[in-house]
Amino acid sequence: xxxxxxxxxxxxxxxxxxxxxxxxxxxxxxxxxxxxxxxxxxxxxxxxxxxxxxxxxxxxxxxxxxxxxxxxxxxxxxxxxxxxxxxxxxxxxxxxxxxxxxxxxxxxxxxxxxxxxxxxxxxxxxxxxxxxxxxxxxxxxxxxxxxxxxxxxxxxxxxxxxxxxxxxxxxxxxxxxxxxxxxxxxxxxxxxxxxxxxxxxxxxxxxxxxxxxxxxxxxxxxxxxxxxxxxxxxxxxxxxxxxxxxxxxxxxxxxxxxxxxxxxxxxxxxxxxxxxxxxxxxxxxxxxxxxxxxxxxxxxxxxxxxxxxxxxxxxxxxxxxxxxxxxxxxxxxxxxxxxxxxxxxxxxxxxxxxxxxxxxxxxxxxxxxxxxxxxxxxxxxxxxxxxxxxxxxxxxxxxxxxxxxxxxxxxxxxxxxxxxxxxxxxxxxxxxxxxxxxxxxxxxxxxxxxxxxxxxxxxxxxxxxxxxxxxxxxxxxxxxxxxxxxxxxxxx
RNA sequence: GGCGGCGUGGCCAAGGGGUAAGGCAAAGGUUUGCAAAACCUUCAUCCCCGGUUCAAAUCCGGGCGCCGCCUCCA
Numbered sequence: 001x002x003x004x005x006x007x008x009x010x011x012x013x014x015x016x017x018x019x020x021x022x023x024x025x026x027x028x029x030x031x032x033x034x035x036x037x038x039x040x041x042x043x044x045x046x047x048x049x050x051x052x053x054x055x056x057x058x059x060x061x062x063x064x065x066x067x068x069x070x071x072x073x074x075x076x077x078x079x080x081x082x083x084x085x086x087x088x089x090x091x092x093x094x095x096x097x098x099x100x101x102x103x104x105x106x107x108x109x110x111x112x113x114x115x116x117x118x119x120x121x122x123x124x125x126x127x128x129x130x131x132x133x134x135x136x137x138x139x140x141x142x143x144x145x146x147x148x149x150x151x152x153x154x155x156x157x158x159x160x161x162x163x164x165x166x167x168x169x170x171x172x173x174x175x176x177x178x179x180x181x182x183x184x185x186x187x188x189x190x191x192x193x194x195x196x197x198x199x200x201x202x203x204x205x206x207x208x209x210x211x212x213x214x215x216x217x218x219x220x221x222x223x224x225x226x227x228x229x230x231x232x233x234x235x236x237x238x239x240x241x242x243x244x245x246x247x248x249x250x251x252x253x254x255x256x257x258x259x260x261x262x263x264x265x266x267x268x269x270x271x272x273x274x275x276x277x278x279x280x281x282x283x284x285x286x287x288x289x290x291x292x293x294x295x296x297x298x299x300x301x302x303x304x305x306x307x308x309x310x311x312x313x314x315x316x317x318x319x320x321x322x323x324x325x326x327x328x329x330x331x332x333x334x335x336x337x338x339x340x341x342x343x344x345x346x347x348x349x350x351x352x353x354x355x356x357x358x359x360x361x362x363x364x365x366x367x368x369x370x371x372x373x374x375x376x377x378x379x380x381x382x383x384x385x386x387x388x389x390x391x392x393x394x395x396x397x398x399x400x401x402x403x404x405x406x407x408x409x410x411x412x413x414x415x416x417x418x419x420x421x422x423x424x425x426x427x428x429x430x431x432x433x434x435x436x437x438x439x440x441x442x443x444x445x446x447x448x449x450x451x452x453x454x455x456x457x458x459x460x461x462x463x464x465x466x467x468x469x470x471x472x473x474x475x476x477x478x479x480x481x482x483x484x485x486x487x488x489x490x491x492x
Numbered sequence: 493g494g495c496g497g498c499g500u501g502g503c504c505a506a507g508g509g510g511u512a513a514g515g516c517a518a519a520g521g522u523u524u525g526c527a528a529a530a531c532c533u534u535c536a537u538c539c540c541c542g543g544u545u546c547a548a549a550u551c552c553g554g555g556c557g558c559c560g561c562c563u564c565c566a
Binding site: 049050162169234235239263305309327361367373383387475476477 | 493497503507524532565
């Protein structure tokens with residue numbers, strides 16, 4: 001049984017317009033996203049980009065497409081060589097360490113590995129072949145220094161992605177060192193360099209690839225000359241993506257990526273993240289403080305094309321939301337116990353609405369913010385359903401189907417997949433160390449309060465509760481005793 | 493200087509010609525020893541000024557403010 005993939009619209013940086021996704025090969029989407037340069041641990045900005053493309057890939061699959069996703073590791077680069085020198089190690093050793101760290105960090109965020117994760121160091125023959133093609137057809141030239149440059153002026157539509165013109169680029173730039181280049185804007189395809197473990201023999205002597213050529217070679221290797229979607233951070237539009245297009249199209253004589261998508265950048269408390277501001281946040285540090293699903297929700301809460309802001313109040317909000325989501329799942333699971341394998345009919349709540357709302361939002365340029373709004377409304381309806389009276393068997397069946405739909409949609413967003421009870425406990429305890437309170441202390445206080453309540457000494461029991469609230473712990477008296485949780489909102 | 497984006501309730505954030513999704517906070521209610529949680533209810537005319545239109549937050553022009561890129565960057 002094959003069903004038609006869902007129609008998807010997305011905004012193309014190349015044209016500035018929203019257009020329908022029509023894969024070169026019907027039903028199969030080939031996409032490429034620029035990965036990280038492995039000279040240091042990944043920061044949350046990398047997380048934003050990785051999570052976003054992870055979701056696109058998962059959504060495309062959910063929408064019925066076969067997806068081939070390539071995400072590279074740039075493991076040969078100036079910065080790697082520089083950093084390795086500082087640390088007194090070989091570049092390839094540093095790169096290897098950081099590639100692994102990057103994989104670990106992405107896994108912490110629930111980012112699934114791409115189908116192909118090529119590295120520059122393992123693509124040298126393909127890169128050299130592409131540079132040779134460019135030299136042979138006059139799109140590039142070698143210099144006496146052993147460098148090879150791309151001839152920007154030979155491409156009439158150079159600048160089409162970023163909306164720039166060669167003349168404007170010239171006048172707008174200062175201190176352009178021409179060196180042995182024919183023209184100041186020509187960029188390097190191959191650089192003469194003899195650093196051990198970061199250089200290779202080539203027709204132009206020993207050296208290494210320039211910055212942009214790797215992606216062109218990798219895309220061609222795994223996706224072909226023309227493919228469907230290419231993306232990355234907005235900051236890569238120029239010069240990186242612009243140059244990729246130029247060199248690929250010159251080498252292949254074919255259109256490169258059909259649709260370009262770019263995510264906004266990440267700010268922290270509305271400030272650009274930078275080491276000098278001291279707000280540089282690594283993924284591995286971020287997940288210590290906030291569960292990865294909170295991080296994902298923060299990213300999802302804004303449309304990908306906007307800049308995403310990470311803020312303490314934002315995290316608190318999503319922390320609370322996450323608790324609400326899992327709490328709802330917990331209630332649904334409880335209501336679904338002993339559900340019949342199949343039921344005559346649903347009642348009070350239709351899981352199809354959850355999927356429909358989700359698709360409506362996501363198929364329109366991956367509008368995760370709208371998808372989250374749909375999820376919120378669906379959750380709200382589910383809770384209403386749980387509180388209402390229904391035929392028992394049908395209610396159990398409906399609860400189960402509803403939970404299935406939530407988990408299904410959550411899987412696409414990379415949330416709501418964990419064990420419910422464990423997650424609820426984890427959320428409770430996650431912030432404890434920051435509050436300086438232990439579980440034992442809380443439980444002891446609850447026991448003391450219980451005794452006071454039984455003695456109807458409410459003044460004392462309230463005092464105990466207020467004391468805990470002061471520390472950031474909320475108590476909830478339920479039918480089966482008192483439970484507690486960390487109060488997400490610290491102030492206001 | 494060039495190119496691009498943005499300005500929506502106290503805060504965050506969708507929408508983008510037909511009369512404002514969602515979340516946080518807040519207020520009232522149900523519940524509770526009192527609370528909390530949950531549930532119900534309430535809460536905006538979209539930076540300013542012009543214009544186009546039967547109709548504009550949405551289109552056009554002009555302001556003001558913010559941001560990104562043009563140099564390594566996800």
